[in-house]
Amino acid sequence: MGGSELIGKEEGNALVEVIERGGVFFRYGFDEKRHGVYKVAEFEKEFAQYMGAKYALATCSGSAAVRVALAALGIGQRDEVITQAFTFVATVEAIIESGATPVIAEVDKSLNLDPEDFRARITNRTKAVIPVHMLGVPARMDEIMKITRDHSIAVLEDSCQACGSGYKGEKTGTIGAIGCYSFDYVKTITTGEGGMVVTNDEDLYKRASYFHDHGHEHRTDVPRGKDSHTYTGFNYRMNELQGALGIVQLGRLDYVLSQQRKNKKQIKDGILARGDIEFRDLPDEEGDGGDTLIFFLENNEKSGELEKALTEKGIGTKILPSALDWHYAGRWHHMKERITPDGETLVKTGELLDRAIAIPISVKMSQEEIQKIIDAIVS
Numbered sequence: 389m390g391g392s393e394l395i396g397k398e399e400g401n402a403l404v405e406v407i408e409r410g411g412v413f414f415r416y417g418f419d420e421k422r423h424g425v426y427k428v429a430e431f432e433k434e435f436a437q438y439m440g441a442k443y444a445l446a447t448c449s450g451s452a453a454v455r456v457a458l459a460a461l462g463i464g465q466r467d468e469v470i471t472q473a474f475t476f477v478a479t480v481e482a483i484i485e486s487g488a489t490p491v492i493a494e495v496d497k498s499l500n501l502d503p504e505d506f507r508a509r510i511t512n513r514t515k516a517v518i519p520v521h522m523l524g525v526p527a528r529m530d531e532i533m534k535i536t537r538d539h540s541i542a543v544l545e546d547s548c549q550a551c552g553s554g555y556k557g558e559k560t561g562t563i564g565a566i567g568c569y570s571f572d573y574v575k576t577i578t579t580g581e582g583g584m585v586v587t588n589d590e591d592l593y594k595r596a597s598y599f600h601d602h603g604h605e606h607r608t609d610v611p612r613g614k615d616s617h618t619y620t621g622f623n624y625r626m627n628e629l630q631g632a633l634g635i636v637q638l639g640r641l642d643y644v645l646s647q648q649r650k651n652k653k654q655i656k657d658g659i660l661a662r663g664d665i666e667f668r669d670l671p672d673e674e675g676d677g678g679d680t681l682i683f684f685l686e687n688n689e690k691s692g693e694l695e696k697a698l699t700e701k702g703i704g705t706k707i708l709p710s711a712l713d714w715h716y717a718g719r720w721h722h723m724k725e726r727i728t729p730d731g732e733t734l735v736k737t738g739e740l741l742d743r744a745i746a747i748p749i750s751v752k753m754s755q756e757e758i759q760k761i762i763d764a765i766v767s
């Protein structure tokens with residue numbers, strides 16, 4: 389679960405502080421009333437610093453962050469955006485909301501974008517690609533970046549499930565042109581709902597900032613009502629209470645990651661004794677945020693049997709297979725007409741997901757819990 393496991397006094401104090409020092413929940417303006425409290429701006433500054441990015445823009449959700457990032461890249465009607473068949477449905481919804489056509493590519497054994505399948509789906513309408521760092525594990529960014537350079541395609545990293553993860557020394561979300569994070573309740577850190585866009589490109593940052601606030605250009609020399617506008621936008625703003633929570637939770641991020649990595653390693657080492665499992669490929673093992681432990685069994689029958697045995701022992705799975713309907717394009721019948729190709733043709737991804745099991749890793753796992761999971765998988 390990550391940051392939500394650690395919610396306590398500090399988060400409470402941060403919320404009370406906003407209320408007691410003026411009670412301004414809006415991120416902009418009200419300068420006389422707020423006694424110098426600008427929590428969202430502070431969170432953005434600290435987040436950018438943590439990630440090693442020049443700019444960060446907070447949003448009301450991770451879904452909003454992806455939508456805003458697409459707008460900043462100038463994606464719209466007639467454009468195609470490639471993403472992967474295994475992701476949360478929000479990645480694809482954001483592309484649809486932007487007016488572009490989502491083109492879905494297969495994943496490989498890393499369960500992230502398969503670079504060769506991505507390359508095969510590029511057309512002269514492809515404007516961007518969204519590699520998703522699923523369940524804390526970075527995608528094959530070297531290969532993906534090379535393909536995008538060859539074809540002049542923008543890279544928007546969906547790091548909503550991988551806040552703080554890394555790839556060869558860089559944080560996921562900071563490698564492409566623009567990156568996104570989610571702070572919903574089940575993410576690595578949480579503000580209840582919330583998201584962030586990061587970039588090193590000032591123009592992208594400005595366009596994201598305008599778009600997320602009805603086109604406001606945030607001039608400091610005029611009151612908000614007289615602010616200038618060039619682009620249309622919408623409201624995807626984060627509020628001050630979320631900002632206050634974000635600052636506290638960001639301070640917990642390294643601890644969350646270190647505990648998850650430690651607990652994951654122990655379980656992974658423990659289940660090696662079971663000879664018939666193949667672990668998910670990790671393009672950079674050190675960068676893995678430790679959110680889940682995923683492995684493949686020989687076929688769907690075997691993974692189904694193990695899932696049943698785990699459930700009987702009170703051990704749940706995370707997404708695979710418990711919430712696959714929301715994370716695999718082959719099951720998105722409700723948006724069949726809006727994505728290409730028909731999800732059911734993404735058989736490579738379907739075959740991998742069908743025989744995968746994902747064990748959720750928590751920050752607070754007792755030795756008994758860890759041993760119970762190991763025993764249930766090995767026996």
Ligand SMILES: Cc1ncc(COP(=O)(O)O)c(C=O)c1O
Binds near residue numbers: 476479548549581582
């Ligand atoms: C890969 C991915 N992208 C985007 C989102 C959207 O984030 P949010 O729930 O904050 O809107 C999620 C949330 O689960 C996600 O997993």
